[in-house]
Amino acid sequence: MTRRTALSRREASGLRVAVIGAGSWGTTFGKILADGGAQVTMWARRPELAQEIAEAKRNSQYLPGINLPRAMTATHQLALALDGAEQVYLSVPSQSLRENLKALRPLLADSEAPVVSLMKGVERRTGLRMSQVIEQELRCDPDRIAVASGPNLALEIAREQPTAAVIASNSQETADAVARAARNGYFRSFVNTDVIGTEFGGVLKNLIAVAIGIVDGVGYGENTKASIITRGLVEMTDFAVANGAQPETLQGLAGLGDLIATCQSPLSRNNTAGRLLGQGYGYQDVVKQMQQTAEGLASLAPVLQLARAAGVEMPIVEQVKMVLDGTMDPRDIAPHLTTDDDTPQGERTQNGQAGSGGALRRAFQRAFDQFRHGGRGAARD
Ligand SMILES: NC(=O)C1=CN([C@@H]2O[C@H](COP(=O)(O)OP(=O)(O)OC[C@H]3O[C@@H](n4cnc5c(N)ncnc54)[C@H](OP(=O)(O)O)[C@@H]3O)[C@@H](O)[C@H]2O)C=CC1
Numbered sequence: 534m535t536r537r538t539a540l541s542r543r544e545a546s547g548l549r550v551a552v553i554g555a556g557s558w559g560t561t562f563g564k565i566l567a568d569g570g571a572q573v574t575m576w577a578r579r580p581e582l583a584q585e586i587a588e589a590k591r592n593s594q595y596l597p598g599i600n601l602p603r604a605m606t607a608t609h610q611l612a613l614a615l616d617g618a619e620q621v622y623l624s625v626p627s628q629s630l631r632e633n634l635k636a637l638r639p640l641l642a643d644s645e646a647p648v649v650s651l652m653k654g655v656e657r658r659t660g661l662r663m664s665q666v667i668e669q670e671l672r673c674d675p676d677r678i679a680v681a682s683g684p685n686l687a688l689e690i691a692r693e694q695p696t697a698a699v700i701a702s703n704s705q706e707t708a709d710a711v712a713r714a715a716r717n718g719y720f721r722s723f724v725n726t727d728v729i730g731t732e733f734g735g736v737l738k739n740l741i742a743v744a745i746g747i748v749d750g751v752g753y754g755e756n757t758k759a760s761i762i763t764r765g766l767v768e769m770t771d772f773a774v775a776n777g778a779q780p781e782t783l784q785g786l787a788g789l790g791d792l793i794a795t796c797q798s799p800l801s802r803n804n805t806a807g808r809l810l811g812q813g814y815g816y817q818d819v820v821k822q823m824q825q826t827a828e829g830l831a832s833l834a835p836v837l838q839l840a841r842a843a844g845v846e847m848p849i850v851e852q853v854k855m856v857l858d859g860t861m862d863p864r865d866i867a868p869h870l871t872t873d874d875d876t877p878q879g880e881r882t883q884n885g886q887a888g889s890g891g892a893l894r895r896a897f898q899r900a901f902d903q904f905r906h907g908g909r910g911a912a913r914d
């Protein structure tokens with residue numbers, strides 16, 4: 534245990550938590566919680582992985598070279614993992630969440646434990662965020678649900694390199710309880726109540742990271758990447774705000790922070806998938822080569838559908854989809870230019886201050902309407 538770890542073990546001493554999903558992020562988050570003082574039981578779907586974590590305190594497939602804390606154990610039996618859990622963390626690929634929740638539901642029927650999504654995707658079939666899928670399938674009070682997001686590349690954190698995250702919940706109390714548990718000398722959790730913005734930050738930065746990977750693969754340099762990151766943040770903000778997020782959330786750890794980490798790091802699977810596309814591999818080849826979950830590939834289509842429904846333009850994300858579909862040469866991807874219109878545009882956004890009909894205006898209108906109606910019908914997640 535490092536000095537930093539020892540400093541904050543008192544935070545969650547003895548709290549019993551379950552982490553469902555023992556890939557790179559589930560296992561790393563289990564370590565974060567255990568190093569914060571919690572007793573952690575991981576659920577792995579493969580018995581041999583559960584055994585390796587429980588006995589050797591290793592997860593050699595997903596976190597090579599990392600020793601896991603003694604306070605972490607693992608099982609492949611869901612009921613055992615959830616037995617007595619005071620907090621439940623979910624970290625399976627987004628497209629498999631619903632089927633996993635169906636198995637969890639009877640086991641959590643009598644539980645009041647907070648349920649925390651660690652995932653960064655939307656469901657392809659429904660376009661729902663993970664917290665919405667959790668609410669639907671567990672039929673639980675949304676105040677029990679929290680989401681965690683931020684610049685959190687698993688392997689860096691498993692090596693105890695310091696970072697921070699945001700825990701968001703409709704309920705300040707839930708967010709605080711989770712943040713107290715998910716905190717130690719190398720991991721600091723902030724809180725907010727903007728679940729929508731926090732979740733969409735994590736989903737959308739994956740799509741921009743794929744774009745960055747594509748231009749990297751093509752061989753373009755830093756100007757192109759900086760332009761895509763900057764214009765990408767505008768697209769992220771417009772989209773998230775049009776869907777009910779607070780714009781400042783996208784400027785924080787769950788937005789800009791995660792965008793920087795994911796776009797810069799070769800550890801990012803989304804970035805890696807993009808690089809393969811940029812090098813000329815087709816979608817099927819990329820999927821075959823990826824050993825781990827790259828959420829961005831599945832989130833592209835539902836995000837674009839939601840964008841169209843909200844009237845938000847996402848030219849960079851549209852181009853990523855075209856490259857993925859094989860209808861655009863990766864070399865033609867550009868830090869786009871928002872429209873093919875020749876008229877010069879204000880930089881901030883096609884939908885914000887510079888435009889007349891966009892996301893920010895709608896957000897202000899929504900806030901104004903809520904104010905006029907005394908807060909009744911305020912958008913809750
Ligand atoms: N890795 C990271 O740095 C971060 C990841 N995240 C998010 O965490 C989530 C999980 O990703 P991550 O841990 O990285 O993914 P990995 O690919 O590292 O691991 C996926 C895990 O999910 C399991 N799994 C796969 N399919 C199913 C299924 N149908 N049902 C149950 N379990 C399944 C895998 O089991 P098996 O080994 O048996 O295949 C494995 O344990 C994603 O939404 C990701 O965006 C968020 C922040 C950081």
Ligand SMILES: O=C(CO)COP(=O)(O)O
Binds near residue numbers: 653684791795804827
């Ligand atoms: O979400 C992450 C970092 O915050 C991990 O990104 P990737 O899923 O692209 O590896």
